[in-house]
Amino acid sequence: MASRSGHVDGAHVTVMLVVAIAAKVFVAFPRFLTLAAGSAGWLALAAGALIALAALALGLAAMGRFRGESMVPVCIRLAGPVLGRLLTLPVWLGFLFVTALTARQFAESFSTALLPRTPVPVISATIVVLAGLSAAAGLETLVRATMLFSLVLAFFLVALLAGTLPLADLTNLWPLLGPGLGPVALEGWKASGFYGEFFLLFLIVDAFRRRSELWRTGALAIGVGWLILSAISVLTVAVFSVPGAERLSFPIFMLARSLNIGEFVERVEALFVFLWMLTAVLKLGATLFAAVIMLAQYAGLAHFRPLVPGTGLLVYLLAAVPRSGGEAATLDFRGLREWGWTVVVGVPLVMYLLGLRRRGKEQTG
């Protein structure tokens, strides 16, 4: 599965996208999902994944005619230099705000649960600096590092699932349709925003050797991402019940705290700190990288690295804007993700329609 220089392997990118999509389970995601869809959160997530897959297919179809070109140049070709950039601007803003709000939430979670006296800005700065270093290292390093650490992440996640399963009461998942089919369908539509990280794929198409790998990579990332998001959300509801899950700020930390294997294995949440930090850095590295290369593509720069410190600083400052961790989580899951579907569905759809229009014009011409 080795990649030639300058190219990345589809499987490695899949793992990076899965980490970027699924990292939200480490913060307040299960809480907000349960608040929105009750015990049927996993169904809403499934519907969201299907919509995200459709958006992925539309985007890839629109970009299909421009071999080796990434989303920004393609949009510029389709809609012109100004409209093309404007069309992708929500995606850039999305990556920027997701990076900032996620950094703040991770910093707050570390502070609340582990380092109560360490100032949040210090933790936040550490995370952003590490994410900046990962992003500056480039795509190849980023995907290989994610691939390497994904084994550790997978091991801990499986251990967490297996360890807390005996505490789960699966009847908490009933009534299966939660608040009802209508609300779940609506939440499903909105939940497509939870998979928005797949746009990273549109930005690195030139790093793939075979075009056919793009769909497989994106679809697999959304599928596995759904599986992880659903598994943790279902487990949270099964262990803590719907009202309990709605109250928890960091459900996965609470799950880790519940782990108890007899009297022998107790207080193992300290082990999960590594998992937590790794996930934060890998996810933020990926989303910061996406924001930076989009900036470089807007400016037509051949090198993105000079933009990393500035974008990192912007992320750090934006992360400091919410007055509290709770506000950061609400902005992320009630603000950004509430309307994220408009970007996830809207941008690929507009790209596709513009592509059709252009093809029509070419045929007429």
Added chain:
Amino acid sequence: MDLKRWVTLVICAMVALGQPGCWDLEEINNLALVLALGLDAGEGEEMEVSFQLSIPRNLAGGGGPPGGGAGQGGSASPAQQTLLISMGAPNVSRALERLGLVLSRRPTLVQNEVLVVGEELARRGLARHLGGLQRLPEFRGNVPLLVTKGRAASLLQIRPQLEPRPSKYLEDLLRQGHHAGLSPLVRMSDFLSTMEVSAVHAVTPLVDKAGESQARIVGAAAFHGGSLVGELDVEETRWWLMLAGQWRQGTLTVDDPRDPKYPLTLMLSAAHPRVRVRRREGEPVRIEVSIFLRAEVQEAEAPRQDPLGPGDLEALARGVEEMLNRRMAALVRRTQQELAADIFGFGRRVRMTFTVRPAWEAFDWDLEYPRAEIVVRNRIAMKWVGLTYGPPVPD
């Protein structure tokens, strides 16, 4: 080395040196470990919070015989391994704050082994207090929770002989009681989750002080909406364990169905209650509970000339089944009529007959439970007669 590498190296060094906890560094010598937390009703809205603290010097073996110290204000002799301090406070955080006024170390709940709640406070309601406790990052939700008859502070004063500290003794007593089929084992987080769900009501172990050195499991405490509403005795607790699917293995001594003058002890294992629900509009819910138990004769004293044969075992099983059906039905009736609390979690199965939450919430299981028709059927499979076919018969 070029500039880029130097910069990277400096950043890595800064992160590595700055992050491990300059702010959060805390020497273990500066911590006062709370081993058990007791909550009692205080004056007005206040609680009386009792902290059982370890005296590390004596726990390490340097002290005298094991024992618990008790007192207000923190007096303890060098021989004591624990120190009990009680104080009135509106919540645990405030009590910890006040504890800091008298201790030379920072009190911490990270090593807390058991949470004891006094009966009166349990009757007043635990939702507020335990919900607040769950927020404390240092407090672990998976500590065992028990309700004591009388006051928690009093129970924490026992001086166990077998264990080095009362908290360990109480924790092990609950575990052992659960393994033996005598008591539920409830973690605080389980209690809170159960309390929040409308399909089931919470149960905790009920423990009483039995002299200066012992505590005794006296059954289980039944809750409704976070408040203690009734007690189950030890026998009822066993039926509860079987009906709630929490029975693993344990002995059961009953009158020998073949000759009620003599006791018969069975080793019963792994109850798997199967709950069937029939819900029709305008009719009470009908619930059929089938419990499957595997049994082995552990001790039988009824004198018989013939050894126990397969037919005898069948008859014995049917007799015990009938007895279990009767007693379990009586307990279910009591929970319906007296407690009005579904402590078995039958509501979970009823909830599965609904597809959407608003319909389930409108159904109001609390109102329906006392009206429900509940039938309990036990099925016992006799595994073996035990180590002998029958007791010795004097010549």
